[in-house]
Amino acid sequence: MAVSNLISSQLQLVFEDGLDDSGRPVLRNKNFNNVKTDATPDQLHAVATAISGLQQRPLHGVERNDASELFES
Amino acid sequence: MAKKLELKFLNEENRTVTISVDQPIEPVDAVAVNAAMDEIITQGCFFSSGGNLISKKEARIVERNVFDVQL
Helix, strand or coil: CEEEEEEEEEEEEEEEEEECCCCCEEEEEEEEEEECCCCCHHHHHHHHHHHHCCECCCEEEEEEEEEEEEEEC | CCEEEEEEEEECCCCEEEEEEECECCCCCHHHHHHHHHHHHHHCCEEECCEEEEEEEEEEEEECCCCCCCC
């Protein structure tokens, strides 16, 4: 049986950076590495809110990117 | 020109860890920056090669200017 093991996490803030020609918001990602793999959604959301409050662009969303390695057990 | 807000923390080995934020709100609100840095330390969701972030070191606005040189 194969199992997975979480090896790294990344916090991704998605900001709106103006509108494109058809009026849709242009989204820009800002990534923060070195997130603990055991960080909770509450922790990450609090940090994302704090960081977002220091810059000008509206926050569109907060994402978490996890990488896992798979191996045969 | 492009400006960044750099938040500098010290980790458990007393080494500097920087988190940078693009397009900072200006003029900078020192109270807000302090509060955000405290929140990052409190939540403790970042690690570094020298351990957790444990204290604030400094915060600064860095501006990058680019001038083309005629070749």
